[in-house]
Amino acid sequence: MITLKNVNKSFASLKVLNDISVNFEAGKTNLIIGQSGSGKTVLLKSIIGLHEIDSGKIFYSDRDFTAMNLKSRKNIRQEMGMVFQGGALFDSMSVEENVLFPLDMFSKMSDTEKMDRVNFCLNRVNIKNSNHLYPTEISGGMQKRVAIARAIALNPKYLFCDEPNSGLDPVTAIVIDNLIQEITKEFNMTTIINTHDMNSVMEIGEKILFISKGFKAWEGTKEEIFDTDNQALNDFVFASDLYQKIKKVNR
Numbered sequence: 001m002i003t004l005k006n007v008n009k010s011f012a013s014l015k016v017l018n019d020i021s022v023n024f025e026a027g028k029t030n031l032i033i034g035q036s037g038s039g040k041t042v043l044l045k046s047i048i049g050l051h052e053i054d055s056g057k058i059f060y061s062d063r064d065f066t067a068m069n070l071k072s073r074k075n076i077r078q079e080m081g082m083v084f085q086g087g088a089l090f091d092s093m094s095v096e097e098n099v100l101f102p103l104d105m106f107s108k109m110s111d112t113e114k115m116d117r118v119n120f121c122l123n124r125v126n127i128k129n130s131n132h133l134y135p136t137e138i139s140g141g142m143q144k145r146v147a148i149a150r151a152i153a154l155n156p157k158y159l160f161c162d163e164p165n166s167g168l169d170p171v172t173a174i175v176i177d178n179l180i181q182e183i184t185k186e187f188n189m190t191t192i193i194n195t196h197d198m199n200s201v202m203e204i205g206e207k208i209l210f211i212s213k214g215f216k217a218w219e220g221t222k223e224e225i226f227d228t229d230n231q232a233l234n235d236f237v238f239a240s241d242l243y244q245k246i247k248k249v250n251r
Contacts (some may be wrong), residue, residue, distance in 0.1 A: 001026050001188050002158065007056035009039075009046055016042045017053070018214045019230070026157075026190045027230040029181050029204045033195060035236060036210035041162070043211060044194045048160055049073055050079060062160065078106050081151030081189075083180075085163040089135040089143055089150075095122070097129035099150045121149040125179060127165060141172035145179070151182060159184065162227060165200060173197065177204045198237060210236070 009017040009054060016039045024030040034040040045051045051064065058065040060076055064244040068076070089098050099121055099207035103114045122131065125145040135143055144164060151159060161180060181204045184191040193200070201208060205222035212232045220228070225237060 001059075001061055002192070003059040004047070004059075005057040005059070007046065007058065008054045009042055009051060010054055016137075016214050017046065020056075020211075020216045022209050022216060022219060024190055024192050024209075025207055026183055027188045028191070028206040029184055030190070030192045030207040030209070031195055031201060031205050032209050032211060033201060033236070033249070034193065035215075036196075038211045039214040040194050040211045044160060044162060044192065046190065048082070049077070056194070078154060079157045081154065081156035081159045083147050083151045083159070083161040083164050085166045089146060091135050094132050094134055095127065095138070095146050098135070098146055099153050100154050102150060117153060118149075121153050124152070124183065125149045140167055141175065144168065144172075144176050148176075148179060148183070154185070155187070157189060159189045161191065161193040161195075163195055163197075164193065165195065165197045170199060173199060174203060180204070181206075201237065212236075 004020055004022050007013070007017055007020045012176075014251065020043065032040045032043060053066065057117070063076065064212055065073065065076060090101065093101065097120055099118045100114060103109060103117060106109050107114065109117065115157050119131075122128070127142060127145050127149065129144065132139060135146070137148070155199060159180075163174055164180065168176065177200050180193065183189070193199070205225075208218075208220055208222065208225070209216060210218040210230070210233050218228060218230045218233045225233070228234065
């Protein structure tokens with residue numbers, strides 16, 4: 001579990017995060033949603049320590065991340081996996097080498113153990129017979145799978161995904177969503193996904209945090225979205241005619 005208590009963040013005179021408190025639960029897909037400029041990306045970067053918050057607390061289980069020194073934070077970061085927007089694979093490295101990279105950097109495994117782990121992770125995301133291909137030689141969906149394999153190589157407790165469906169067609173996006181949800185449950189990770197994809201919200205939104213103008217405007221599940229009277233959330237989620245029809249059907 002990751003817990004935020006009264007988190008605030010400003011850049012110069014611009015207040016971006018306002019007193020945000022929330023629990024992100026282990027074994028569930030926790031989604032952060034909101035319009036562009038709402039603060040969701042700043043929130044995600046604050047949780048992983050890329051931004052220092054101005055006030056408040058961030059806990060990883062019962063560990064106060066905000067009070068830690070650099071060495072202690074490094075230990076927690078080795079418990080994190082990250083799927084970046086666009087995949088962010090190293091073009092000069094093969095599929096195998098991309099997944100091997102964090103193991104070479106942070107693990108004390110033998111070479112044999114590392115390769116066993118690489119192959120396990122690639123098999124888990126249904127990538128086969130592609131170890132020696134390069135990112136430019138595989139599809140966008142396969143690149144995202146490799147990015148997920150790299151993210152789970154160190155068997156993380158915490159998985160962070162920044163717009164994991166960016167650039168994917170709707171069918172492939174659903175496959176990636178389902179894969180993230182499957183491995184979240186399988187390894188009991190605390191997974192936080194930053195997204196604007198409403199298909200993801202309706203598909204895997206077990207816990208949803210809606211950010212509006214830097215404030216926590218709503219939290220709940222995908223089922224509870226249909227019954228909310230939060231106007232800002234309704235305007236965001238049900239902006240299209242399709243989702244207006246879905247909401248009517250569910251009511």
